[in-house]
Amino acid sequence: MLKIATIPYPIATKYKSLFGQAEPIVKNPIWLNCFARGIDGRVYRKWFDNKAGWKPSDFDWQPLGGGITDYPVAVAWSSNRLDIFARGVDGALYHNYGSNNDKPLAGWELLGGLIQGSPTVVSWGTNRIDIFARGTDNRIYHKWWDGKGWKPSQLDWQPLPGIETSEPPAAVTWSKDRLDVFVLGLDGNVYHNYGNGNPNNWSGWQTLGGSPLKGAPTVVSWGAERIDIFVRSWDGTIKHKLWDGVFPWKPSQLDWYDVGGPINTNRPGTSDPPAAVAWSKGRLDVFIRGQKDGAVYHNYGNGSPGSWSGWQSLGGKIQGPPTVVSWGTNRLDVFARGMDDGVWHKWWDGVPPWKGWELLDKPVSPSIVVSTTKNQTGGAIRVSGKGFTPGGRVKFYVENLVNQKNPFHLTEDLADAQGQFSEKTNFFQANCWPNQVNPAVIRAVDVVTGASATGTSNAYTC
Secondary structure (H helix, E strand, C coil), rough: CCCCCCCCEEECEEEEEECEEEEECCCEEEEEEEEECCCCCEEEEEEEEECCCCCCCCCCCCCECCCEEEEEEEEEEECCEEEEEECCCCEEEEEEECCCCCCCCCCCCECCCCCCEEEEEEEEEEEEEEEEECCCCCCCCEECCCCCCEEECCCCCCCCHHHHHHHHCCCEECCCCEEEEEEECCCCCCHHHHHCCCCCCCCCCCCCCCCCCEEEEEEEEEECCEEEEEECCCCEEEEEEHHHECCCCEECCCCEEEEECCCCCCCCCCCCCCEEEEEEEEEEEEEEECCCCEEEEEEEEECCCHHHHEEEECCCEEEEEEEECCCCCCCEEEEEEEECEEEEEECCCCCCCCEEEEEEECCCCCEECCCCCCCCCCCEEEEEEECCCCCCCEEEEEECCCCCCCCCCEEEECCCCCCCCCCCEEEEEEEECCCCHHHCCEEEEEEECCCCCEEECCCCCC
Protein backbone atom coordinates (compact mmCIF):
# COMPACT_ATOMS: atom_id res chain seq x y z
CA MET A 1 0.00 0.00 0.00
CA LEU A 2 1.29 3.47 -0.89
CA LYS A 3 1.63 5.52 2.27
CA ILE A 4 1.73 9.27 1.63
CA ALA A 5 3.37 11.91 3.79
CA THR A 6 1.52 15.00 2.51
CA ILE A 7 -1.79 15.87 0.87
CA PRO A 8 -2.46 14.40 -2.61
CA TYR A 9 -2.42 16.83 -5.57
CA PRO A 10 -4.90 16.19 -8.42
CA ILE A 11 -5.16 17.95 -11.80
CA ALA A 12 -7.81 17.67 -14.51
CA THR A 13 -6.60 16.91 -18.03
CA LYS A 14 -9.87 16.46 -19.92
CA TYR A 15 -10.79 20.13 -19.95
CA LYS A 16 -8.75 23.30 -19.76
CA SER A 17 -10.27 26.46 -18.30
CA LEU A 18 -9.18 29.22 -20.66
CA PHE A 19 -10.79 32.62 -21.16
CA GLY A 20 -13.78 31.50 -19.16
CA GLN A 21 -14.59 28.48 -21.33
CA ALA A 22 -14.33 24.78 -20.48
CA GLU A 23 -13.00 23.45 -23.77
CA PRO A 24 -11.98 19.90 -24.67
CA ILE A 25 -8.48 20.11 -26.13
CA VAL A 26 -6.89 16.87 -27.29
CA LYS A 27 -8.92 13.67 -27.52
CA ASN A 28 -7.20 11.84 -24.70
CA PRO A 29 -9.10 9.38 -22.48
CA ILE A 30 -6.94 10.29 -19.45
CA TRP A 31 -9.13 12.85 -17.73
CA LEU A 32 -7.59 13.02 -14.29
CA ASN A 33 -4.14 12.71 -12.70
CA CYS A 34 -3.20 12.54 -9.03
CA PHE A 35 0.29 13.02 -7.61
CA ALA A 36 1.55 12.33 -4.10
CA ARG A 37 4.69 12.20 -2.00
CA GLY A 38 5.24 8.80 -0.44
CA ILE A 39 6.64 8.32 3.04
CA ASP A 40 9.88 7.38 1.26
CA GLY A 41 10.14 10.97 -0.05
CA ARG A 42 9.51 9.97 -3.68
CA VAL A 43 6.86 11.18 -6.11
CA TYR A 44 4.04 8.86 -7.25
CA ARG A 45 1.40 9.24 -9.97
CA LYS A 46 -2.01 7.66 -10.58
CA TRP A 47 -4.35 8.52 -13.44
CA PHE A 48 -7.96 7.89 -14.47
CA ASP A 49 -8.52 6.54 -17.98
CA ASN A 50 -12.15 6.96 -19.01
CA LYS A 51 -11.92 3.77 -21.08
CA ALA A 52 -10.06 1.61 -18.58
CA GLY A 53 -10.44 3.09 -15.06
CA TRP A 54 -7.63 3.82 -12.64
CA LYS A 55 -4.09 3.16 -13.88
CA PRO A 56 -1.49 1.64 -13.59
CA SER A 57 -4.23 -0.40 -11.83
CA ASP A 58 -6.90 0.11 -9.21
CA PHE A 59 -4.27 -0.32 -6.52
CA ASP A 60 -0.89 0.55 -8.06
CA TRP A 61 0.90 3.88 -8.49
CA GLN A 62 3.56 4.86 -11.02
CA PRO A 63 6.82 5.77 -9.23
CA LEU A 64 8.43 8.97 -10.56
CA GLY A 65 11.51 8.95 -8.34
CA GLY A 66 12.95 12.11 -6.86
CA GLY A 67 13.62 13.00 -3.27
CA ILE A 68 11.26 15.73 -2.07
CA THR A 69 10.15 17.36 1.17
CA ASP A 70 6.64 18.65 0.42
CA TYR A 71 3.70 17.68 -1.77
CA PRO A 72 4.33 17.83 -5.53
CA VAL A 73 2.31 20.17 -7.76
CA ALA A 74 1.47 19.79 -11.43
CA VAL A 75 -0.05 21.58 -14.41
CA ALA A 76 -1.30 20.56 -17.87
CA TRP A 77 -1.15 23.11 -20.69
CA SER A 78 -2.74 20.54 -22.99
CA SER A 79 -4.53 17.26 -22.36
CA ASN A 80 -1.44 15.40 -23.59
CA ARG A 81 1.18 17.21 -21.49
CA LEU A 82 2.15 16.94 -17.82
CA ASP A 83 4.59 19.14 -15.89
CA ILE A 84 5.36 18.22 -12.27
CA PHE A 85 7.25 20.36 -9.75
CA ALA A 86 8.56 19.60 -6.27
CA ARG A 87 10.93 20.97 -3.65
CA GLY A 88 14.01 18.81 -3.28
CA VAL A 89 15.74 17.94 -0.04
CA ASP A 90 18.30 20.66 -0.87
CA GLY A 91 15.53 23.32 -0.93
CA ALA A 92 15.74 23.85 -4.70
CA LEU A 93 12.88 23.34 -7.16
CA TYR A 94 12.86 20.32 -9.49
CA HIS A 95 10.81 19.69 -12.65
CA ASN A 96 9.69 16.54 -14.46
CA TYR A 97 7.60 16.42 -17.62
CA GLY A 98 6.21 14.18 -20.32
CA SER A 99 3.11 13.08 -22.19
CA ASN A 100 -0.17 12.35 -20.45
CA ASN A 101 0.01 8.60 -20.97
CA ASP A 102 1.62 5.53 -19.42
CA LYS A 103 5.07 6.23 -20.87
CA PRO A 104 8.02 7.17 -18.60
CA LEU A 105 8.58 10.87 -17.97
CA ALA A 106 11.71 12.79 -18.91
CA GLY A 107 13.33 12.78 -15.46
CA TRP A 108 13.98 15.46 -12.88
CA GLU A 109 15.76 18.68 -13.86
CA LEU A 110 17.01 21.39 -11.49
CA LEU A 111 15.31 24.80 -11.63
CA GLY A 112 17.36 26.36 -8.84
CA GLY A 113 16.08 28.58 -6.10
CA LEU A 114 15.99 28.06 -2.37
CA ILE A 115 12.34 27.81 -1.42
CA GLN A 116 10.09 26.88 1.47
CA GLY A 117 7.12 24.59 1.07
CA SER A 118 5.45 23.64 -2.19
CA PRO A 119 5.31 26.09 -5.10
CA THR A 120 2.19 27.25 -6.93
CA VAL A 121 2.00 26.72 -10.69
CA VAL A 122 -0.45 27.93 -13.38
CA SER A 123 -0.68 27.96 -17.18
CA TRP A 124 -2.66 30.27 -19.46
CA GLY A 125 -2.04 28.23 -22.62
CA THR A 126 0.26 26.18 -24.82
CA ASN A 127 3.93 26.32 -23.84
CA ARG A 128 3.36 28.76 -20.95
CA ILE A 129 3.99 27.92 -17.30
CA ASP A 130 4.31 30.34 -14.37
CA ILE A 131 5.66 29.25 -10.98
CA PHE A 132 5.49 31.18 -7.70
CA ALA A 133 7.25 30.14 -4.51
CA ARG A 134 8.18 31.44 -1.07
CA GLY A 135 11.89 31.98 -0.59
CA THR A 136 13.88 31.47 2.60
CA ASP A 137 13.57 35.25 3.18
CA ASN A 138 9.73 34.81 3.23
CA ARG A 139 9.33 36.81 0.01
CA ILE A 140 7.71 35.62 -3.22
CA TYR A 141 9.70 34.59 -6.30
CA HIS A 142 8.58 33.96 -9.88
CA LYS A 143 9.86 31.73 -12.68
CA TRP A 144 8.28 31.04 -16.08
CA TRP A 145 8.52 28.93 -19.23
CA ASP A 146 7.69 30.60 -22.55
CA GLY A 147 8.30 27.70 -24.93
CA LYS A 148 11.90 28.70 -25.58
CA GLY A 149 13.42 28.27 -22.15
CA TRP A 150 13.11 28.95 -18.44
CA LYS A 151 13.19 32.65 -17.48
CA PRO A 152 14.95 34.61 -16.09
CA SER A 153 17.30 31.61 -16.62
CA GLN A 154 17.41 27.89 -15.88
CA LEU A 155 18.43 28.48 -12.26
CA ASP A 156 17.47 32.11 -11.49
CA TRP A 157 14.20 33.52 -10.21
CA GLN A 158 12.52 36.93 -10.38
CA PRO A 159 11.75 38.45 -6.95
CA LEU A 160 8.36 40.07 -6.29
CA PRO A 161 9.48 42.26 -3.38
CA GLY A 162 7.44 44.18 -0.86
CA ILE A 163 5.60 41.61 1.26
CA GLU A 164 6.77 38.84 3.55
CA THR A 165 4.68 35.76 4.26
CA SER A 166 4.88 32.53 6.25
CA GLU A 167 2.50 30.70 3.88
CA PRO A 168 2.62 29.45 0.27
CA PRO A 169 1.37 31.87 -2.40
CA ALA A 170 -1.79 31.29 -4.46
CA ALA A 171 -2.10 32.20 -8.13
CA VAL A 172 -4.66 32.15 -10.93
CA THR A 173 -4.81 33.08 -14.61
CA TRP A 174 -8.14 34.04 -16.16
CA SER A 175 -6.86 34.91 -19.65
CA LYS A 176 -3.73 34.98 -21.76
CA ASP A 177 -1.18 37.48 -20.42
CA ARG A 178 -2.90 37.78 -17.06
CA LEU A 179 -1.56 36.54 -13.72
CA ASP A 180 -2.98 37.26 -10.26
CA VAL A 181 -0.95 36.29 -7.19
CA PHE A 182 -2.11 36.32 -3.56
CA VAL A 183 -0.34 35.86 -0.22
CA LEU A 184 -1.18 36.13 3.44
CA GLY A 185 1.03 38.83 4.93
CA LEU A 186 2.67 38.51 8.31
CA ASP A 187 0.09 41.04 9.56
CA GLY A 188 -2.80 38.64 8.79
CA ASN A 189 -4.06 40.54 5.74
CA VAL A 190 -4.27 39.13 2.19
CA TYR A 191 -2.19 40.93 -0.46
CA HIS A 192 -2.62 40.93 -4.24
CA ASN A 193 -0.15 41.44 -7.11
CA TYR A 194 -0.99 41.17 -10.81
CA GLY A 195 0.70 41.45 -14.18
CA ASN A 196 1.10 39.92 -17.64
CA GLY A 197 4.14 37.81 -16.83
CA ASN A 198 6.60 40.43 -18.04
CA PRO A 199 9.15 40.96 -15.25
CA ASN A 200 8.71 44.75 -15.45
CA ASN A 201 4.93 44.78 -15.47
CA TRP A 202 3.85 43.83 -11.94
CA SER A 203 1.35 46.07 -10.15
CA GLY A 204 2.99 45.77 -6.74
CA TRP A 205 1.38 44.35 -3.63
CA GLN A 206 -1.99 45.82 -2.62
CA THR A 207 -3.76 44.96 0.60
CA LEU A 208 -7.17 43.27 0.52
CA GLY A 209 -7.55 43.42 4.29
CA GLY A 210 -9.10 40.68 6.39
CA SER A 211 -6.82 40.54 9.44
CA PRO A 212 -6.64 38.36 11.46
CA LEU A 213 -6.73 35.68 8.74
CA LYS A 214 -4.83 32.39 8.98
CA GLY A 215 -3.13 30.08 6.49
CA ALA A 216 -2.70 30.29 2.74
CA PRO A 217 -5.54 31.71 0.62
CA THR A 218 -7.26 29.60 -2.06
CA VAL A 219 -8.20 31.28 -5.33
CA VAL A 220 -10.29 30.20 -8.34
CA SER A 221 -11.65 31.82 -11.51
CA TRP A 222 -14.60 30.74 -13.64
CA GLY A 223 -13.84 33.20 -16.46
CA ALA A 224 -12.53 36.56 -17.61
CA GLU A 225 -12.49 39.30 -14.95
CA ARG A 226 -13.71 36.92 -12.24
CA ILE A 227 -11.71 35.91 -9.17
CA ASP A 228 -12.93 34.32 -5.94
CA ILE A 229 -10.67 34.08 -2.87
CA PHE A 230 -11.29 31.87 0.16
CA VAL A 231 -9.25 31.93 3.35
CA ARG A 232 -9.55 30.72 6.94
CA SER A 233 -10.27 33.25 9.66
CA TRP A 234 -8.82 33.22 13.17
CA ASP A 235 -11.92 31.42 14.51
CA GLY A 236 -11.85 28.59 11.95
CA THR A 237 -14.62 29.99 9.73
CA ILE A 238 -14.13 30.64 6.01
CA LYS A 239 -14.05 34.13 4.50
CA HIS A 240 -14.72 35.03 0.86
CA LYS A 241 -13.83 37.96 -1.39
CA LEU A 242 -14.53 38.42 -5.11
CA TRP A 243 -13.53 40.49 -8.12
CA ASP A 244 -16.14 40.88 -10.88
CA GLY A 245 -14.32 43.33 -13.14
CA VAL A 246 -15.87 46.40 -11.50
CA PHE A 247 -13.82 48.31 -8.94
CA PRO A 248 -13.63 47.83 -5.97
CA TRP A 249 -13.33 44.27 -4.72
CA LYS A 250 -16.53 42.92 -3.14
CA PRO A 251 -17.80 43.45 -0.50
CA SER A 252 -15.15 46.24 -0.44
CA GLN A 253 -11.41 46.66 -0.83
CA LEU A 254 -10.76 45.62 2.79
CA ASP A 255 -13.89 43.70 3.89
CA TRP A 256 -14.77 40.02 3.43
CA TYR A 257 -17.93 37.93 3.24
CA ASP A 258 -18.60 35.05 5.63
CA VAL A 259 -19.08 31.59 4.08
CA GLY A 260 -21.03 30.31 7.02
CA GLY A 261 -24.22 29.23 5.37
CA PRO A 262 -27.72 30.24 6.51
CA ILE A 263 -28.40 31.35 10.07
CA ASN A 264 -28.47 28.47 12.59
CA THR A 265 -26.57 26.18 10.19
CA ASN A 266 -23.90 24.13 11.91
CA ARG A 267 -20.51 25.63 11.15
CA PRO A 268 -17.85 22.97 11.55
CA GLY A 269 -14.79 25.25 11.52
CA THR A 270 -11.37 24.17 10.31
CA SER A 271 -7.70 24.47 11.17
CA ASP A 272 -6.55 24.01 7.55
CA PRO A 273 -6.79 26.02 4.32
CA PRO A 274 -10.01 25.54 2.31
CA ALA A 275 -10.13 23.88 -1.11
CA ALA A 276 -12.28 25.36 -3.87
CA VAL A 277 -13.19 24.85 -7.51
CA ALA A 278 -15.49 26.41 -10.15
CA TRP A 279 -16.93 23.96 -12.68
CA SER A 280 -18.98 26.57 -14.54
CA LYS A 281 -19.87 30.24 -14.55
CA GLY A 282 -21.86 31.03 -11.42
CA ARG A 283 -20.88 27.89 -9.54
CA LEU A 284 -18.41 27.63 -6.65
CA ASP A 285 -17.75 24.57 -4.47
CA VAL A 286 -15.74 24.89 -1.24
CA PHE A 287 -14.40 22.05 0.92
CA ILE A 288 -12.79 21.96 4.37
CA ARG A 289 -11.67 19.44 6.97
CA GLY A 290 -13.82 19.70 10.08
CA GLN A 291 -11.78 20.83 13.05
CA LYS A 292 -13.51 18.60 15.58
CA ASP A 293 -14.27 15.36 13.71
CA GLY A 294 -11.77 15.39 10.83
CA ALA A 295 -14.56 14.83 8.28
CA VAL A 296 -14.79 16.60 4.91
CA TYR A 297 -17.44 19.33 4.65
CA HIS A 298 -18.87 20.88 1.46
CA ASN A 299 -20.53 24.24 0.78
CA TYR A 300 -21.64 25.57 -2.61
CA GLY A 301 -23.16 28.70 -4.13
CA ASN A 302 -22.89 31.23 -6.94
CA GLY A 303 -20.59 33.61 -5.07
CA SER A 304 -23.23 36.02 -3.81
CA PRO A 305 -23.34 36.22 0.00
CA GLY A 306 -26.86 34.81 0.37
CA SER A 307 -26.45 31.88 -2.01
CA TRP A 308 -24.42 29.46 0.11
CA SER A 309 -25.96 26.04 0.74
CA GLY A 310 -24.51 25.57 4.22
CA TRP A 311 -21.91 23.06 5.30
CA GLN A 312 -22.75 19.42 4.54
CA SER A 313 -20.64 16.57 5.89
CA LEU A 314 -19.23 14.18 3.30
CA GLY A 315 -17.90 11.88 5.99
CA GLY A 316 -14.44 10.43 6.13
CA LYS A 317 -11.69 11.19 8.60
CA ILE A 318 -8.66 12.82 7.05
CA GLN A 319 -5.34 14.44 7.74
CA GLY A 320 -4.74 17.94 6.41
CA PRO A 321 -6.99 19.75 3.95
CA PRO A 322 -8.84 18.00 1.13
CA THR A 323 -7.99 18.76 -2.50
CA VAL A 324 -10.49 19.05 -5.36
CA VAL A 325 -10.64 19.31 -9.16
CA SER A 326 -13.35 19.38 -11.81
CA TRP A 327 -13.06 18.17 -15.41
CA GLY A 328 -16.51 19.28 -16.53
CA THR A 329 -20.01 20.43 -15.67
CA ASN A 330 -21.49 18.67 -12.63
CA ARG A 331 -18.25 16.78 -11.93
CA LEU A 332 -16.23 17.09 -8.74
CA ASP A 333 -13.36 14.85 -7.59
CA VAL A 334 -12.23 15.20 -3.98
CA PHE A 335 -9.00 13.64 -2.71
CA ALA A 336 -7.68 13.40 0.83
CA ARG A 337 -5.02 11.78 2.96
CA GLY A 338 -6.68 9.30 5.29
CA MET A 339 -5.73 8.42 8.84
CA ASP A 340 -4.06 5.33 7.37
CA ASP A 341 -1.88 7.63 5.17
CA GLY A 342 -3.62 6.27 2.07
CA VAL A 343 -5.14 8.36 -0.74
CA TRP A 344 -8.95 8.43 -0.58
CA HIS A 345 -11.29 9.65 -3.32
CA LYS A 346 -14.92 10.82 -3.37
CA TRP A 347 -16.76 12.16 -6.39
CA TRP A 348 -19.92 13.90 -7.57
CA ASP A 349 -21.28 13.06 -11.04
CA GLY A 350 -24.45 15.12 -10.99
CA VAL A 351 -26.62 12.26 -9.72
CA PRO A 352 -27.17 12.09 -5.94
CA PRO A 353 -25.75 10.83 -3.72
CA TRP A 354 -22.02 11.47 -3.63
CA LYS A 355 -19.96 8.38 -4.59
CA GLY A 356 -17.08 6.98 -2.47
CA TRP A 357 -15.04 7.17 -0.36
CA GLU A 358 -12.75 4.77 -2.26
CA LEU A 359 -9.19 3.91 -1.32
CA LEU A 360 -6.87 4.36 -4.30
CA ASP A 361 -4.64 1.53 -3.19
CA LYS A 362 -4.86 -1.99 -1.91
CA PRO A 363 -5.15 -1.92 1.87
CA VAL A 364 -2.60 -3.93 3.79
CA SER A 365 -4.16 -6.14 6.45
CA PRO A 366 -2.27 -6.11 9.74
CA SER A 367 -0.53 -9.30 10.76
CA ILE A 368 1.47 -10.43 13.79
CA VAL A 369 3.93 -13.15 14.67
CA VAL A 370 3.70 -14.53 18.23
CA SER A 371 6.57 -16.52 19.70
CA THR A 372 6.59 -18.18 23.14
CA THR A 373 9.41 -19.33 25.38
CA LYS A 374 8.04 -21.67 28.05
CA ASN A 375 9.29 -21.59 31.65
CA GLN A 376 8.24 -23.03 35.02
CA THR A 377 5.71 -20.32 35.80
CA GLY A 378 4.19 -19.95 32.34
CA GLY A 379 6.10 -18.40 29.48
CA ALA A 380 7.54 -15.34 27.82
CA ILE A 381 5.53 -13.98 24.88
CA ARG A 382 7.06 -11.85 22.13
CA VAL A 383 4.99 -10.17 19.39
CA SER A 384 6.09 -8.48 16.16
CA GLY A 385 3.75 -7.03 13.55
CA LYS A 386 3.34 -5.19 10.25
CA GLY A 387 0.56 -3.55 8.23
CA PHE A 388 -0.55 -1.22 11.04
CA THR A 389 -1.10 2.55 10.79
CA PRO A 390 2.32 4.24 10.60
CA GLY A 391 2.99 5.96 13.91
CA GLY A 392 -0.34 4.72 15.27
CA ARG A 393 -1.08 3.12 18.63
CA VAL A 394 -1.44 -0.66 18.88
CA LYS A 395 -3.11 -2.30 21.88
CA PHE A 396 -2.47 -5.92 22.88
CA TYR A 397 -5.04 -8.27 24.47
CA VAL A 398 -5.20 -11.91 25.55
CA GLU A 399 -8.36 -13.94 24.83
CA ASN A 400 -9.65 -17.52 25.05
CA LEU A 401 -8.67 -18.13 28.66
CA VAL A 402 -10.79 -20.47 30.77
CA ASN A 403 -13.67 -18.63 32.49
CA GLN A 404 -12.52 -15.36 30.91
CA LYS A 405 -15.45 -13.00 30.36
CA ASN A 406 -13.61 -10.17 28.60
CA PRO A 407 -10.22 -9.84 26.89
CA PHE A 408 -7.36 -8.82 29.17
CA HIS A 409 -5.46 -5.72 28.12
CA LEU A 410 -1.75 -6.51 28.22
CA THR A 411 0.07 -3.39 26.98
CA GLU A 412 0.33 -1.04 24.00
CA ASP A 413 2.96 0.18 21.58
CA LEU A 414 3.47 2.61 18.66
CA ALA A 415 4.00 1.32 15.14
CA ASP A 416 6.98 2.82 13.32
CA ALA A 417 6.94 4.87 10.09
CA GLN A 418 6.44 1.66 8.07
CA GLY A 419 3.53 0.45 10.20
CA GLN A 420 5.63 -2.18 11.96
CA PHE A 421 6.67 -3.02 15.53
CA SER A 422 9.31 -5.33 16.90
CA GLU A 423 9.20 -8.14 19.45
CA LYS A 424 12.01 -6.29 21.23
CA THR A 425 9.48 -3.75 22.49
CA ASN A 426 6.61 -6.19 23.03
CA PHE A 427 7.68 -8.74 25.65
CA PHE A 428 5.15 -10.15 28.11
CA GLN A 429 5.59 -12.59 30.98
CA ALA A 430 2.52 -14.83 31.21
CA ASN A 431 1.72 -16.97 34.26
CA CYS A 432 0.01 -20.34 34.25
CA TRP A 433 -3.77 -19.99 33.99
CA PRO A 434 -5.93 -22.39 36.07
CA ASN A 435 -7.29 -25.31 34.02
CA GLN A 436 -5.98 -23.78 30.78
CA VAL A 437 -5.39 -26.54 28.21
CA ASN A 438 -5.76 -24.80 24.85
CA PRO A 439 -3.49 -22.02 23.57
CA ALA A 440 -4.57 -18.46 24.36
CA VAL A 441 -5.26 -15.92 21.60
CA ILE A 442 -3.07 -12.81 21.44
CA ARG A 443 -4.80 -9.92 19.64
CA ALA A 444 -3.13 -6.71 18.41
CA VAL A 445 -5.61 -3.90 17.65
CA ASP A 446 -4.83 -0.91 15.42
CA VAL A 447 -6.39 1.92 17.43
CA VAL A 448 -6.67 4.21 14.37
CA THR A 449 -8.49 1.84 12.02
CA GLY A 450 -9.93 -0.72 14.43
CA ALA A 451 -8.41 -3.57 12.42
CA SER A 452 -6.76 -6.36 14.33
CA ALA A 453 -4.52 -9.40 13.92
CA THR A 454 -4.24 -12.51 16.08
CA GLY A 455 -1.78 -15.22 16.97
CA THR A 456 -1.68 -17.97 19.64
CA SER A 457 0.52 -18.74 22.60
CA ASN A 458 0.76 -21.72 24.98
CA ALA A 459 2.40 -19.58 27.69
CA TYR A 460 -0.75 -19.82 29.84
CA THR A 461 -0.83 -23.64 29.80
CA CYS A 462 1.06 -25.63 32.44
